[in-house]
Amino acid sequence: MTSPEWLLRVLGGRPKPVKRPVRRDPPTPLTRERIADHLRARGYKFAVDDDGDLTGTWDGSRFWFLTLGDEAEILQVRGRWHRTLPVDQRAAVGLALNDWNRERIWPKAYVREEEGTLALYSEVSADLEAGVTDRQLAQLLACGLGTGVHMFTALDALLPAGDGAADEDIPDN
Incomplete structure (x- = not known):
């Protein structure tokens, strides 16, 4: 044996292999229905847009829950x-978003020109x-929403007021 004598004494001889617990929540395919079920279970208000994507507003900003690939x-x-x-x-805006992306993992932040103004987005x-x-799905959805809302709140403090308005068609969560 290559283990020191004291380690074998502490461990009571050779360590027994550790049995891994059986997963009670096996991974299953991602579906829009699973995302919707999670959002409903949390009491969130959302709708299905014309493309079939789930969407809602949090703190006045629009978020989409997309399945891609x-x-x-x-x-x-x-989030927008x-x-x-x-x-x-x-x-x-570019400096603010570059600072955000450099200092944080989530969300990815970017800007797009839309109809003559700048729109800011978050993505996880x-x-x-x-x-x-x-459990993983719940964590990913919480990460996408939580970090997106956090980033938009930080931007409110950093950037001058624009002329944009909050989405009105779906109540805010």
């Missing part, structure tokens, strides 16, 4: 900040080709 195996929680900014603020994505447990 050839087999709908990628979960993406995408409730404000827009003038295009001439692109440099300031996960490839769930091997399936996902209910």
